[in-house]
Amino acid sequence: MQNLSELTRRLIASQVEFVLVDGFAAAAHGVTLVTRDVDICCRFSEANLMRIQKAFAELHPVHRPRTDLPLQLTPEQCASLKNLYLKTDLGAVDCLGEVLGIGNFDEVLKNSVELQLPCGNCRIISIDALIRTKEAMNRNHDLITVHYLKEIKKQQSQN
Amino acid sequence: MNGNKEPVLEETSSTYGAAGDGIDLSLLKDSLTMTPWERMQANDDALNFAESLREAMEKRNAKLK
Numbered sequence: 118m119q120n121l122s123e124l125t126r127r128l129i130a131s132q133v134e135f136v137l138v139d140g141f142a143a144a145a146h147g148v149t150l151v152t153r154d155v156d157i158c159c160r161f162s163e164a165n166l167m168r169i170q171k172a173f174a175e176l177h178p179v180h181r182p183r184t185d186l187p188l189q190l191t192p193e194q195c196a197s198l199k200n201l202y203l204k205t206d207l208g209a210v211d212c213l214g215e216v217l218g219i220g221n222f223d224e225v226l227k228n229s230v231e232l233q234l235p236c237g238n239c240r241i242i243s244i245d246a247l248i249r250t251k252e253a254m255n256r257n258h259d260l261i262t263v264h265y266l267k268e269i270k271k272q273q274s275q276n
Numbered sequence: 277m278n279g280n281k282e283p284v285l286e287e288t289s290s291t292y293g294a295a296g297d298g299i300d301l302s303l304l305k306d307s308l309t310m311t312p313w314e315r316m317q318a319n320d321d322a323l324n325f326a327e328s329l330r331e332a333m334e335k336r337n338a339k340l341k
Contacts, residue, residue, distance in 0.1 A: 118317070118321075119322070120321055122321075122324070122325040125325070137329075141325065144325075145329035145330060145332065146333060151326070152322060152326075153303050153322055181302050182302075202302075208321075209302070209306070232332040232333060233335065233336070234329070241329070257298055
């Protein structure tokens with residue numbers, strides 16, 4: 118059974134360094150499109166990746182490109198991986214080392230805001246940075262999201 | 277090379293699973309394995325999570341005013 122907020126709660130509880138990006142970040146800013154996976158930009162250090170592994174350990178995590186491979190990270194993998202695409206019992210999580218149009222985790226972190234969620238504090242990519250990355254990705258649904266985000270900014274400036 | 281036939285995780289692009297038009301095929305395939313009721317429940321879950329994020333953002337923005 119999918120439970121995306123529980124996935125996020127586990128990331129927060131395990132003190133993973135991450136910023137929520139893409140679809141749910143857009144939703145946080147007010148976009149009404151629905152998404153089905155949690156996308157995060159995170160620090161790709163061994164310590165942080167091991168925190169992610171620990172956060173999802175009970176949820177039978179596997180690599181989405183190879184669902185026959187359970188998530189059992191080695192130090193060598195941690196040193197070479199740039200992205201991590203996971204499938205768990207509670208849903209899919211995409212972990213990105215960098216975000217197109219923004220940069221690596223530290224750059225994304227600088228371009229984020231902190232939200233107080235019921236399960237703890239969580240950083241979310243800012244609306245301006247989200248527009249930048251969606252424009253850089255330039256796929257059909259990204260451009261639709263950009264339209265929403267620009268309209269939200271317009272509405273907010275009028276209020 | 278993988279002579280001992282052990283599974284190897286290869287690096288994937290930043291748009292893994294996304295077809296040219298941006299559709300995440302792995303998510304789509306997962307969705308197609310569900311019953312219509314399961315899809316509706318998954319949609320509800322995503323909407324509830326999105327709503328909790330929107331509420332948190334509204335509270336933050338209200339504080340900044």
